[in-house]
Amino acid sequence: MSDVNVREALETYAGAASAPPPGLLERVEAGYHRRRRRRRTGGAAIAVVLVAVTLGAAIGAWPVRRAVPDQTVGQPGLQLPASFDKVPPMASVWPQAVIEEPPVTSPLGRPARTVGRLDADHLLVEDRVSFYAYDQRARTFRVLVTGFGGNDPANEVLITPHWLVWQVRNHGEDFFSVYRAPVTGGERQLVIKVRTSYLLARDWYATDDAVFWSARTGGVTRVSLSDGSMTTPAAFQRLGTHGTAWAELTGRPAGRSSGTVSLLLRHLVTGEQRTITALPDTVSLRCVPTFCLGRTDADRSSASSASSASSASSVSAGAKPEGGRWFVQQLDGSGRRALPPMPDRESAQLVTTDAGGLILVTTARGEQVVVNPVTGRWGSTRTASGFGPSCANYSPPALRWGGDKPPVNCRTGQGTRLMLFADAG
Amino acid sequence: MTEEQAFADFVRHRTAALYRYGYILSGNHHDADDLVQDALIRLRGHWARVVRRDDPTGYVRTTMTRLHVSAWRRRRREWLTASVPDAAVPDPDLAKVDITGNAEQVWSALATLPPRQRAVLVLRFYERLTDQEIATTLGVSSATIRSQAKRGLDKLRAAKFSDLSEALR
Numbered sequence: 001m002s003d004v005n006v007r008e009a010l011e012t013y014a015g016a017a018s019a020p021p022p023g024l025l026e027r028v029e030a031g032y033h034r035r036r037r038r039r040r041t042g043g044a045a046i047a048v049v050l051v052a053v054t055l056g057a058a059i060g061a062w063p064v065r066r067a068v069p070d071q072t073v074g075q076p077g078l079q080l081p082a083s084f085d086k087v088p089p090m091a092s093v094w095p096q097a098v099i100e101e102p103p104v105t106s107p108l109g110r111p112a113r114t115v116g117r118l119d120a121d122h123l124l125v126e127d128r129v130s131f132y133a134y135d136q137r138a139r140t141f142r143v144l145v146t147g148f149g150g151n152d153p154a155n156e157v158l159i160t161p162h163w164l165v166w167q168v169r170n171h172g173e174d175f176f177s178v179y180r181a182p183v184t185g186g187e188r189q190l191v192i193k194v195r196t197s198y199l200l201a202r203d204w205y206a207t208d209d210a211v212f213w214s215a216r217t218g219g220v221t222r223v224s225l226s227d228g229s230m231t232t233p234a235a236f237q238r239l240g241t242h243g244t245a246w247a248e249l250t251g252r253p254a255g256r257s258s259g260t261v262s263l264l265l266r267h268l269v270t271g272e273q274r275t276i277t278a279l280p281d282t283v284s285l286r287c288v289p290t291f292c293l294g295r296t297d298a299d300r301s302s303a304s305s306a307s308s309a310s311s312a313s314s315v316s317a318g319a320k321p322e323g324g325r326w327f328v329q330q331l332d333g334s335g336r337r338a339l340p341p342m343p344d345r346e347s348a349q350l351v352t353t354d355a356g357g358l359i360l361v362t363t364a365r366g367e368q369v370v371v372n373p374v375t376g377r378w379g380s381t382r383t384a385s386g387f388g389p390s391c392a393n394y395s396p397p398a399l400r401w402g403g404d405k406p407p408v409n410c411r412t413g414q415g416t417r418l419m420l421f422a423d424a425g
Numbered sequence: 426m427t428e429e430q431a432f433a434d435f436v437r438h439r440t441a442a443l444y445r446y447g448y449i450l451s452g453n454h455h456d457a458d459d460l461v462q463d464a465l466i467r468l469r470g471h472w473a474r475v476v477r478r479d480d481p482t483g484y485v486r487t488t489m490t491r492l493h494v495s496a497w498r499r500r501r502r503e504w505l506t507a508s509v510p511d512a513a514v515p516d517p518d519l520a521k522v523d524i525t526g527n528a529e530q531v532w533s534a535l536a537t538l539p540p541r542q543r544a545v546l547v548l549r550f551y552e553r554l555t556d557q558e559i560a561t562t563l564g565v566s567s568a569t570i571r572s573q574a575k576r577g578l579d580k581l582r583a584a585k586f587s588d589l590s591e592a593l594r
Contacts, residue, residue: 006581007550009531014445014551025436027462032469104480109438111482362557414480 011152077335078291078328079376084340084363090370090399090419093379097423099123103134104414107141114398115157117420118183124164128153131164133185144185149177156213158206159183163225165191165206178211180225192228203243203352205268212247212268214240220247220268235271244352245269246289253283261285262292265331277333283324286350287331288357290374293350296324328359328373337373353422360399368399375425381417432472435481436465443485450493450547452536464488487562490548494541494563534581542577545570 081087091098099114106112106127114134116124123134125141128148132141148154150168158165164183169176178191191211205212208225215221220236223229239247246265253259261278262285276292278285285294326339326348342348342361351358351370359371363380371378381401402417440461447457464485468475475484535543541563548559556574560567 005550006531006535006546006578009528009535010449010547010551012528013532014449024440024458024462024465025433028436028465028469031462031466035466035470414476415478416480 078330078337078373080328080337080339080371080373081369081378082340084342084361084367084369084380085365087369087378087380089382090379091417093377094370094419094424097419097421099136099418099420101139102416102418103139103141104416106130106132107143114418114420116159117423118159124157124159126154126157131157131181142185144183145181145188147188149179149188149190156204158204158211160206160208162208163206165211165225167204178223190228191225192223192230194223194230203241205241205244207245207269212241222268235266236268239266241268242288242352244288244354246274246352248287253278259283261294262287265289274331276331279329279333279336285329288350288352289331290356292329292331293326293348293357293359294329295326295348351421353424355422355425358421358424368401370399370419370421370424372424377425379424428472431476432469439482439485443482443489446486446551447489449551450489450544451540452532452543456493460489460492461485463492486552490544490562491564494544531581538577538580542573542580545573546577546581549574 091100102114102123103112103125106125106129108127108129110127110129112125112127112132112134114123114125118124118133121136123136124144125132125134126148130146131144131154133144134141145164148166148168150170152169154166154168156165156167160183162183163180165178165180167176167178175193175195177193179188180191181188203214206225210225211223212220215232219232220239220241222231222233222236236247239249242248242265245268247268248265249263250260251263253261261282262276264276265274265287266272274287274289276285276287278294281296282294283297285292287293326342327336328339329336339348339359339361342363347362349360351360356372356374359373361369361371363369367383368381369378370380381399383401398421399419400416402415443461443464444457447460448454451457451460467488468481468485471484472481475481535546538546544563545559548554548562549556554562556567556570559570563570
């Protein structure tokens with residue numbers, strides 16, 4: 001028997017589940033009408049109590065809506081909102097990035113998943129059977145590729161100017177396959193099969209010529225899309241991919257047993273390099289070519305905030321989250337600015353895009369706020385439901401929200417909205 | 426199409442997938458059947474609202490997950506004792522953990538997990554939800570989710586090693 005992991009075991013047994021017993025609809029209808037009868041006989045008293053409680057709760061919880069002007073800290077360099085409570089809606093900030101009505105089902109009636117943007121009018125959508133070009137205006141699908149080359153869902157779907165590139169596995173097999181197909185549609189072509197042990201990161205990156213990923217043994221693996229040749233270029237022996245054209249060399253902060261800081265960035269294609277300076281109180285630091293997002297030591301944050309009070313300005317007042325203070329800085333360590341208070345140390349993360357990077361924040365109220373400190377733009381989902389750069393292994397990463405329930409398995413339901421990070425400047 | 430017809434269509438088209446989900450969630454056909462039926466009864470009562478504002482499939486799956494966990498709680502109520510509250514377990518590599526073995530071994534080990542731990546692993550590895558999405562689905566904090574996932578994976582590892590050591594005797 002082959003080795004499998006938890007995911008494969010679950011999918012194997014899900015596929016082997018026998019058909020449900022017949023007569024389910026009749027039993028559901030009977031159960032529903034039983035419940036209705038019980039509720040009716042439950043009587044007016046319960047209804048009165050419920051109405052009273054509901055009214056009380058509604059009055060008590062009625063939000064006080066005030067038109068609060070967006071406030072920025074008026075200093076040059078990286079910009080941050082003064083508070084995450086006063087951030088405008090996402091769609092008003094990045095209308096081109098927010099998809100109000102992403103497709104919910106494919107032409108086959110299967111749940112559809114938006115995995116990227118092909119051009120201004122078309123989204124790349126998959127339904128575990130085919131890739132489609134979805135016309136946002138006409139709301140029509142065109143099949144690009146049918147069959148992903150494996151019986152697992154396609155992962156790491158990347159869009160280059162001329163190719164779709166993806167990775168896929170078969171249940172129980174210890175290798176994955178990389179395929180490409182013309183971005184305008186056509187037959188898939190196998191690029192390479194690789195043992196799974198080489199697969200470490202999901203932050204893949206592709207150009208028209210090659211696909212890159214981080215190898216488990218260290219370094220960035222480059223695979224030619226034309227002949228499938230695999231190499232680890234010497235300049236990238238110790239680096240890791242970032243999901244963008246910039247690979248990253250990371251290290252541990254001096255004198256610490258945990259934490260990671262970026263040391264330098266190097267362009268996968270041109271070899272261009274950017275060095276990074278982490279100040280002594282930094283315990284974690286992730287960078288894109290235009291800025292860094294970091295966190296200070298909890299024990300030393302008071303001292304550092306006092307010493308950098310002039311640059312942190314009033315936005316840092318009271319900002320002392322568990323595990324230290326979040327901040328942004330330039331790559332050379334200058335221009336450090338503290339982020340407004342957040343509920344805990346996992347509330348902020350750096351989202352990398354080819355255009356640079358964004359900061360994704362989860363506020364104390366559960367809303368998602370996206371901040372671009374370079375352009376000084378920020379937007380909020382304005383709702384606590386739904387979350388995340390889920391499907392981060394799809395390119396480009398997307399944020400989903402809306403409706404009463406979180407989107408399941410990266411697929412969008414009715415009322416769900418979608419923001420493609422790559423389109424947010 | 427009337428509301429009844431639309432609901433009947435939904436049941437016809439989605440039952441098989443929901444049943445599969447119920448099966449991996451509960452581990453047996455009987456409970457899978459109960460979960461699907463109970464969740465669909467609840468959906469039937471809120472069909473118009475759910476269709477208008479939400480994804481009915483997501484609604485049913487969330488209901489099934491919560492029913493699965495709460496059903497276990499009802500059964501176990503008389504054995505409950507004071508316990509240590511869930512605490513956050515920092516483990517950034519948790520999402521990359523693989524428990525290897527054959528599918529039968531892993532499935533058997535999953536059957537030994539409490540329903541909430543099993544639900545967390547199903548949502549993470551089968552539904553591929555993030556911890557925050559799982560937390561929203563189950564109505565708990567993401568720290569609890571990480572804690573439950575870690576405990577579940579630890580038990581799977583222990584079960585696997587136990588099986589292997591027995592097999593080697």
